[in-house]
Amino acid sequence: DQQVKQNSPSLSVQEGRISILNCDYTNSMFDYFLWYKKYPAEGPTFLISISSIKDKNEDGRFTVFLNKSAKHLSLHIVPSQPGDSAVYFCAAKGGGADGLTFGKGTHLIIQP
């Protein structure tokens, strides 16, 4: 059963507007959440993260919101730019030394 879910395979947003990417999780033991961005034929690139003890983290145009009671997080990109067109992966981590649990990704397309 998927522990990290990104229910929108794709999202199209006009340049300059806000992009909102959503992610849901089921495992209450996750204590860190990360967003990665991936271009074709490249590896994922770290974008932003949030600890489970926080509800918001900002870095420039990127903001991640965490709602623990709903087991939901979202990534806001504002304003959206053409270079933001990529696949965005939501990932989560428990307290141990093992790796990340990824969602299936959302393909963000920024329209000119």
Next chain:
Amino acid sequence: NAGVTQTPKFRVLKTGQSMTLLCAQDMNHEYMYWYRQDPGMGLRLIHYSVGEGTTAKGEVPDGYNVSRLKKQNFLLGLESAAPSQTSVYFCASSRSTGTGNQPQHFGDGTRLSIL
């Protein structure tokens, strides 16, 4: 600064053949990971290592072996390749557990096809 380098970038194998994928990082990271990504799926953890000489199983370890003889290298082996192992393989490394200000850094992947 090369970061995480994966070799080779592409490979085609026949069923039953063996091969080794090499991952090298130049960031002096302790932790290294191997993931696979199948079409329409997220990345899934195969094996990981928390330091030189150590390895551990991830979510999908069957059919793979790994070795971490040197801190900077993490090798992924397929002893007898099967078509189900056709995938894109990503290696990653991190300074510690890969969260917060010390996230995992990924290589550009190895695209492996098993015929």
